[in-house]
Amino acid sequence: MSISVTIGDQEYFPDIEKVRYEGPGSDNPLAFKYYDENRVVGGKKMKDLFRFSVAYWHTICGAGVDQFGSETHQYQWLRNPDPMQRARDKLDAAFEFTSKLGMAYYCFHDRDLAPEGEDIKDSEKNLRKMTQLALNKQNESGVRLLWGTANLFSHPRYMNGAATNPDIHVVAHAAAQVKAALETTVELGGENYVFWGGREGYSTLLNTEMKKEIDHLAMFLAKARDHGRKAGFKGTFLIEPKPMEPAKHQYDYDVNAVIAFLKSYGLEDDFKINIENNHATLAGHTFAHEIQTAADAGLLGSLDVNQGDPHCGWDTDEFLYNLYDAVEIMIVLLRNGGLGAGGMNFDAKVRRSSTDLEDIFIAHILSIDTLARGLLIATDILEKSDYLDLVKRRYGSFDTTAGRAFEAGKLKLEQLAEIAECSGEPLRTSGKQELFESIINRFL
Ligand code: XLS
Ligand code: NI
Ligand code: NI
Numbered sequence: 001m002s003i004s005v006t007i008g009d010q011e012y013f014p015d016i017e018k019v020r021y022e023g024p025g026s027d028n029p030l031a032f033k034y035y036d037e038n039r040v041v042g043g044k045k046m047k048d049l050f051r052f053s054v055a056y057w058h059t060i061c062g063a064g065v066d067q068f069g070s071e072t073h074q075y076q077w078l079r080n081p082d083p084m085q086r087a088r089d090k091l092d093a094a095f096e097f098t099s100k101l102g103m104a105y106y107c108f109h110d111r112d113l114a115p116e117g118e119d120i121k122d123s124e125k126n127l128r129k130m131t132q133l134a135l136n137k138q139n140e141s142g143v144r145l146l147w148g149t150a151n152l153f154s155h156p157r158y159m160n161g162a163a164t165n166p167d168i169h170v171v172a173h174a175a176a177q178v179k180a181a182l183e184t185t186v187e188l189g190g191e192n193y194v195f196w197g198g199r200e201g202y203s204t205l206l207n208t209e210m211k212k213e214i215d216h217l218a219m220f221l222a223k224a225r226d227h228g229r230k231a232g233f234k235g236t237f238l239i240e241p242k243p244m245e246p247a248k249h250q251y252d253y254d255v256n257a258v259i260a261f262l263k264s265y266g267l268e269d270d271f272k273i274n275i276e277n278n279h280a281t282l283a284g285h286t287f288a289h290e291i292q293t294a295a296d297a298g299l300l301g302s303l304d305v306n307q308g309d310p311h312c313g314w315d316t317d318e319f320l321y322n323l324y325d326a327v328e329i330m331i332v333l334l335r336n337g338g339l340g341a342g343g344m345n346f347d348a349k350v351r352r353s354s355t356d357l358e359d360i361f362i363a364h365i366l367s368i369d370t371l372a373r374g375l376l377i378a379t380d381i382l383e384k385s386d387y388l389d390l391v392k393r394r395y396g397s398f399d400t401t402a403g404r405a406f407e408a409g410k411l412k413l414e415q416l417a418e419i420a421e422c423s424g425e426p427l428r429t430s431g432k433q434e435l436f437e438s439i440i441n442r443f444l
Pocket of ligand 3: 276278279315317347
């Protein structure tokens with residue numbers, strides 16, 4: 001079978017052909033069972049609805065390191081001792097992988113694409129070189145950039161934060177890095193630009209001026225926005241909330257915290273939110289809750305798709321396989337008009353002990369199929385059951401004269417009290433939770 005992808009000198013996945021749709025009956029782990037990219041669901045092709053993206057840092061750069069042990073994945077593209085050659089090898093592997101999987105997008109941190117140099121200039125030089133090569137790869141393959149970002153958390157200089165660091169020199173260093181990462185994103189036609197503030201938080205209030213730090217964060221983001229717009233960036237800036245890890249109290253705790261932050265600093269016209277499932281879990285929410293919250297505020301940007309482990313309080317970044325969650329997410333997305341210029345980025349890593357080369361393919365196919373199946377089920381629930389009617393009926397009392405008047409702000413508290421007196425003790429109307437749950441399970 002011939003594959004229409006151009007690859008570098010070296011083929012890293014010679015035994016793997018372009019992944020195809022084989023349908024639900026297939027038992028081929030390297031084929032899609034539900035994701036049929038051109039199948040139209042609810043008026044949109046699956047590929048345009050999902051806009052799937054590979055996360056460079058996990059899939060290409062992740063070598064199985066954890067807090068207690070070193071690399072377990074012996075990927076060939078991570079072996080060259082020369083950091084720039086290694087960066088070129090990673091790029092070849094990334095585009096071969098993404099093309100064979102048939103995904104439209106990728107996402108990266110500046111340091112995933114190019115190694116840090118000896119100083120700011122040197123790092124920027126590396127990044128610019130790699131940007132040119134990435135641009136060629138994009139043009140050859142048709143794969144596009146969903147978002148770029150700067151890694152402002154790995155280097156020791158950021159141990160006390162980047163934009164919220166108590167030292168202006170570190171803040172300036174972070175600015176230099178964001179400037180280059182933003183320009184790179186523009187050059188590569190990136191549709192979004194992400195800020196994840198892993199170290200924008202604090203460990204103890206004893207040494208922290210919280211207001212000052214949050215003011216600094218807002219100032220930093222405003223200046224980044226101004227520079228991005230000047231450099232021609234037309235896309236959306238995204239903030240990715242997470243409550244903790246590595247910071248103890250991360251300022252972008254959850255979607256609601258980010259909404260409040262964006263609105264109080266007047267940033268809501270340029271910034272939206274990139275929501276990650278495992279981060280939602282850490283904040284005590286569901287993914288669906290966070291997506292709905294952002295959508296209600298008109299600030300739903302993009303999704304980092306993964307899942308956590310219920311028995312482990314970390315950001316384990318597993319590939320999403322929970323079909324029930326996928327259905328819930330898809331119901332919320334379908335009811336709220338989808339992701340627009342955002343996409344679904346697999347911010348997920350194969351387990352440390354998943355050491356076969358094919359495992360990164362199988363993992364992506366697993367999540368892609370889970371979401372595609374979730375989409376089909378959610379569509380059926382919305383179209384073929386009385387689910388939507390039941391929700392509507394639950395709020396039916398607000399379609400009465402009194403309900404409408406209340407929503408329009410035309411009822412004072414005294415008037416509401418009068419209504420209460422006239423109507424007497426309200427009915428105990430059932431919330432029908434189990435009925436809703438049984439509808440979902442009927443379609444699973
Ligand atoms: C880490 C974050 C990170 C962002 C990009 O927990 O999810 O991977 O997505 O910096
Ligand atoms: Ni993420
Ligand atoms: Ni994460």
